[in-house]
Amino acid sequence: AFVQNVAEAYVRQNVDRGSAEAASQLQFVRDQLPTVRKQVEDAQVAMSTYQSRANSVDITMQTKGLLEQEVAVEGSIQQLRLKQAEMDRSFTREHPAYRAMLKQISDLQSRKDGFRREVSQLPDTQQELLRLTRDLQVSNELYTALLNQAQQLDVARAGTVGNVRIVDDAVADTSKPVKPRKALTVLISMLVGVFVSTATVFLLRMLNPGVEDPAEIEELGLPVYAAIPLSVSSNLLKVQKGRRGKERIVGDGRPHLLAAAEPADLAVEALRSLRTSLHFAMIEAKNNIIAISGPRPGVGKTFISANLGAVVAQAGQKVLVIDVDMRKGTLHKVLGVSHTDGLSDVLAGKLESNDAIHPVQGLEMMHYMTRGEIPPNPSELLMHPRFGRLLEELSKQYDLVIVDTPPILAVTDAAIVSSHAGSTLMVTRFGVNQAKEILLAMKRFEQNGIQVKGAIFNAVERRATGYYSYGYYEYASSEK
Known part of the structure; x- marks a missing residue:
């Protein structure tokens, strides 16, 4: 029905358009009729007056021949003038059809000028008679042509037939209906x-x-000490997306130590397993200092360092966690404290080491040292002998010293710090670090004479198949 209505509307529009054009032309012709009729009347009066004055002078054969030719040319010119007036409403003077019509008028005007030169050689009486007769005949022919044209246009305007027709009507075949x-x-x-x-x-x-399977890391020659499941606890620090998609850790001044807030969390249980593995792995180490690094930022080094220190302290050992990342360290945000009066101030000689060490609230056996103010030369401070002496003194005061270092592929600070540590661990993140990236980080340590002890596979997500599916299960008391 819609298609049929469109087709019928198109036919009606075509007919209406034709009628509108005919009506416009008819109105133009009717506007010209009074003027042409007045010309006819004036020509008749002039002819009668001249014949009365000249006592019925007749036209010679030569004059009659010129008259017929001039009347034909003048009639054609008048017809083209009317057409020109009509085309002025639709075309510009540069249109090809308009220019062709002007060329026809020019040619006819040239012929008319030739006839006039011949007429000028006739006697004066014959010239005057020819002019009056020509004006009368041309006016009569033009008036008659306009009347005929008006009748034709009136018929066309009233007509209901256009140049468009519907060949086939739109129909719907209901014998075989379509359904979903x-x-x-x-x-x-x-x-x-x-x-x-x-x-x-x-x-x-x-x-x-x-990498999503710890076996891929072990194939690189790096043992995996623990796989830490991804925690969804609300006590974790919030991570926001900054400009260009970069992650930014937002601190609110509250402690976010998962091991203290939710000790039954699966991630904390995995860290306890790591604590046990490290107890045996550090037997042959040169000191009790553990350097924790990673290939790139955002793998969870600070989370591992802080919470590993907490579970070690809960086991009755005296532990110190140092934030050595003096550029972008976030240990103070995890603990909910200020970053001032930290490691950079001690290495710069502005502060004594004892004044930069503070206990963790609720964990008497755990202490921390923040990064301090951001120095202009972090690598130079770490290469100074003062840093080595500081670690040596702190190593004697604590059962375990955990050093949170910057990413090895970003800066060289991690290699400098790891040279003082007895064990170096690399944190890799589930689905983030590629195998080539981990291998490159290992080679970067080896180039500085440091052997990475093992890897910590962090933020392992629960999958239908994979390590997390059979690696850890929730096992906690249901009693409150």
């Missing part, structure tokens, strides 16, 4: 969904080929 095939639609949708989801998984894997 629900079963086929559901089946196709399921297949498309499986295909799209599978393709999405492979695409994400190609775009971010991060």
Whole structure:
């Protein structure tokens, strides 16, 4: 019905358009009729007056021949003038049709000028008679032509036939109605969904080929000491996306130590397993200092350092956690304290080491040292002998010293600090660090004469298949 209505509306529009054009032309012709009729009357009066005065002078054969030719040319010129007035409403003077019409008028005007030269050679009486007769005949022919044209346009305006017609009417075949095939639609949708989801998984894997199995790390020759499940606790620090997609850790001045707030969390249980592994791994180490680094920022070094120190302190050992990342260290945000009066102030000689060490609230056996004010030369401060002597003194005062270092692939600070440590651990993040990236970080340590003891696989997510699916299970008391 819609298609049929469109077709009929198009036919009606075509007819109405034709009628509108005919009506416009008819109005123009009717406007010209009074003027032409006045010309006819004036020509008749002039002719009668002259014949009365000249006592009925007749036209010679030569004059009659010139008259017929001049009347024909003048009539054509008048017709073209009317057409020109009509075309002025639709075309510019540069239009090809308009220019062709002007060329015809120019040619006819040239012929008319030739006739006038011949007429000028006739006697005066014959010239005057010819002029009056010509004006009368031209006016009569023009008036008659306008009347005929007005009648034709009136008929065209009233007509209901255009140059468009409907060849076939629009019909609907109701013998075989179409209805949705629900079963086929559901089946196709399921297949498309499986295909799209599978393709999405492979695409994400190609775009971010991060390690998701600790076996891939061990194939690089780096033992995995522990896999820390991803915690969803509300006590963790909030991470916000900054400009250009960079992550930014936001501190609110409150402590966010997961091991103290939620000791039954799966991530804390995994850190206890790491504590046990380190107890045996450090037997042959040259000192009790552990340097914790990572290939890149955002892998969770500070989270591991702080919470590992907490579980070690809960086991009755005296532990010190030092934030050596003097550029972007965030240990103070995890503990909910200020970063001032820290390591950089001690190394610069502005503060004594004892004044920069503070106990953790609620954990008497755990102490910390923040990064201090950001210095202009962090690497130079770490290379100064004062840093080595500081670590040596602190090593004697504590059972375990955990040093949170910057990422090894970003700056060289981690290699400098690890040269003083008895053990070096590398934190890798589930689905973030690539195998080549981890291998490059290992080589960077080896170039500085440091052997990485092992890896900590952090933020392992729960998957249908994978390490987390069978690595850790929740095992806690249901009593409050």
